[in-house]
Amino acid sequence: MSLSITRELVLAQARTLARSGRHGEAVELLEDLQEEPSVTVLDLLARIHAQQGDLDRADQCWAEAERLAPGGAEIAAGRRRIAAMRPAARRRRLGKGLLATCTVLVTGAVLVLLVDIRLETAGLRMSQQPAALPTGQEVAAPPTVVTISPPEKPDVLARMRLDVPGIRVRRSPGEISIVFKEALFSQGTELTRRGQAVLDGLGRRLRPYANEIDVAVVGHTDRDALLPGGEYVSNTDLGLARATYVREILRTTSRIPTTRFALSSLGGVMPPYRDDARNRTVTLRISGAAG
Structure with a gap:
């Protein structure tokens, strides 16, 4: 069997493994082909690393593919997505820290407010009784809110x-x-x-x-x-x-x-x-x- 056909078989098997979630096995197969790197192999490696959350390795693979074949629209789009995801990831990590701090502060404030509200409510019960409605008068029901979901895009x-x-x-x-x-x-x-x-x-x-x-x-x-x-x-x-x-x-x-x-x-x-x-x-x- 010719070398090019063997490479195609390995690539096809790696794609099948990646689609079934077996990313580690797919990466091992593709790394065996890296002695003679190609844009197709590097692009598939980059996509697998991106799915695993390893943005740095994904960008490295796409950068190498871009060096081998400058001007590739899909590779450039992949690198743009990586660049856009990085600050978002940093914001998420920062947001988690701020959220944890705010949660502690808000929890303490809520406890104080609950104590004040309970004391005030107890005093009001002692001094006030709710006014009775006139005979025959009904309480109006709140309006019904109907949410219309946008139609799903057909498969x-x-x-x-x-x-x-x-x-x-x-x-x-x-x-x-x-x-x-x-x-x-x-x-x-x-x-x-x-x-x-x-x-x-x-x-x-x-x-x-x-x-x-x-x-x-x-x-x-x-x-x-x-x-x-x-x-x-x-x-x-x-x-x-x-x-x-x-x-x-x-x-x-x-x-x-x-x-x-x-x-x-x-x-x-x-x-x-x-x-x-x-x-x-x-x-x-x-x-x-x-x-």
Whole structure:
């Protein structure tokens, strides 16, 4: 298996671990790739450190990514968020100290006031009786306050319209699965003309939701074993290459950030179709962005 494909597999596994909350394991995998640092690895590391609350390490990773690829909009936005969060964190720490001090002072003042109020109330009971209401007069009930909550924003998956010729869409809670009706590839990673058109159309449909979704791309092959000496050593290797190829097409047409894609390969295992020809393809799983 080529080095680049191995790196893609490690990245995909690290993203899966991070999304399930296993940040430490994800960081260990990514640090193994740091001998040859890349913007993708550094960006994912920065996001994990930020989720863990380690703002300094997150900013360091984004700063290194910015040095490797100046002008990246997402990296610059990440560093701006870190800069905005730092004074807020200091204010929260200061606020906690002031709150604790004020709580002690206010508690003492409240106790004194309670004693005065109780003494004054006892004296009033001795000297005054409440005035009786005239017969037949009713006390008006306080007005009812009705709070109208703003309508909730529909879930991104519910808002998505994917009426693209050449695909089958299945919706389930938290996920949209997409299967292509015809094979995307004629052989290897050579797209058919129809496959290119379907992917372009799907990418345009996904573009309005580019910053709200994650996309998992799963590569498939037919069941025939590959001949020795070819470009790919196994069907798993070929499936991952197809997933990578489709990711690049969708990334370009939909403008979904690279970090929101996860790649994997099933090779000839669990194919979407019974006939081998249509299994020269990929399947997609779309979910709401993990934050």
